[in-house]
Amino acid sequence: MALSNSQYESIIRTYERTRDENHQIYEEHVKEAYEKLPELAKLDEERGRLMESRLSALFGEKSEHTDHIMTLEEIALKRKMILTAAGYPMDYLSPVYTCPDCQDTGYITDSEGIKSKCHCFRKQEMAILYEQSNIQDFIEQNNFSTLSYEYCEGEDLERLRGAVKISLDFVKSFQNDYRNIIFFGTVGTGKSFLSGCIARELLNMGHSVIYFSAINLFDTLARYSFDAKAKETLYNFYKDLYNYDLVIIDDLGTEVTNSFVTSQLFSCLNERHLNKKATIISTNLNLSEIRDRYSDRVFSRLTSSYEFCKLSGPDVRMIKKVN
Numbered sequence: 001m002a003l004s005n006s007q008y009e010s011i012i013r014t015y016e017r018t019r020d021e022n023h024q025i026y027e028e029h030v031k032e033a034y035e036k037l038p039e040l041a042k043l044d045e046e047r048g049r050l051m052e053s054r055l056s057a058l059f060g061e062k063s064e065h066t067d068h069i070m071t072l073e074e075i076a077l078k079r080k081m082i083l084t085a086a087g088y089p090m091d092y093l094s095p096v097y098t099c100p101d102c103q104d105t106g107y108i109t110d111s112e113g114i115k116s117k118c119h120c121f122r123k124q125e126m127a128i129l130y131e132q133s134n135i136q137d138f139i140e141q142n143n144f145s146t147l148s149y150e151y152c153e154g155e156d157l158e159r160l161r162g163a164v165k166i167s168l169d170f171v172k173s174f175q176n177d178y179r180n181i182i183f184f185g186t187v188g189t190g191k192s193f194l195s196g197c198i199a200r201e202l203l204n205m206g207h208s209v210i211y212f213s214a215i216n217l218f219d220t221l222a223r224y225s226f227d228a229k230a231k232e233t234l235y236n237f238y239k240d241l242y243n244y245d246l247v248i249i250d251d252l253g254t255e256v257t258n259s260f261v262t263s264q265l266f267s268c269l270n271e272r273h274l275n276k277k278a279t280i281i282s283t284n285l286n287l288s289e290i291r292d293r294y295s296d297r298v299f300s301r302l303t304s305s306y307e308f309c310k311l312s313g314p315d316v317r318m319i320k321k322v323n
């Protein structure tokens with residue numbers, strides 16, 4: 001499940017609040033309409049009695065009220081007429097729902113009795129997933145719909161096309177296949193861009209994604225690790241880092257690499273590999289630089305379970321700036 005229990009519960013609580021608020025609005029409507037239109041109150045009293053006697057009949061009991069002059073259908077029609085004549089909408093005294101589809105429960109039941117999340121629940125779920133992905137602003141500009149081959153040609157273009165295909169396949173098979181990608185190549189060739197494209201697609205499918213620049217990731221880990229008071233925070237951070245459906249580590253190699261970084265990187269890659277959770281890394285380092293900078297075990301984890309995807313070409317960000 002992409003949402004944590006507490007996130008799920010917080011969504012459920014918003015539905016409870018919405019139902020309470022809407023019920024209050026409904027009661028205010030009734031109060032106001034009864035005051036202005038006393039005949040409506042009388043009509044509803046009659047409707048109450050009628051329903052009561054129908055219920056009694058259903059249980060084979062005798063009702064105290066038998067002198068009904070109108071049917072339920074006639075009452076409903078008359079109510080509507082009174083309301084509209086006084087300038088109210090016809091449904092003014094109907095229960096109020098923010099989402100009529102699920103009646104503010106968050107779930108809809110189909111004709112076969114199968115319960116599923118309503119579109120309004122999915123919307124709230126998406127908002128949480130996006131917020132915690134750390135990547136919201138980034139993927140608004142970087143997604144498959146803004147992909148352009150304009151600045152690439154020759155071998156660079158072939159590489160970019162290949163990388164896009166790998167990215168699309170990655171998204172398509174994400175649900176069923178465990179895969180990892182390392183995008184490598186020089187600055188501005190689209191490595192982060194493609195990570196963003198993948199992140200956005202997976203978030204839209206309801207997967208949990210978290211994005212870190214390498215500098216930010218190792219800084220955060222160092223801050224929590226060396227703070228005795230942050231034990232619980234560190235524990236929760238590891239839990240997310242090791243269990244999110246997708247973790248993106250952007251710009252690996254731009255951090256100050258030391259033995260702490262190397263061992264944290266190995267733990268992250270290894271734990272995620274054991275949990276069969278996908279990771280995407282982007283780096284400006286080439287293969288031998290990766291081997292030299294990080295330990296052999298990091299390098300062998302990468303070569304054994306990552307697809308290496310090389311990008312090349314001019315720095316598109318610089319071209320865009322100049323133009």
Ligand SMILES: [Zn+2]
Nearest residue numbers: 099102118120
């Ligand atoms: Zn709904």
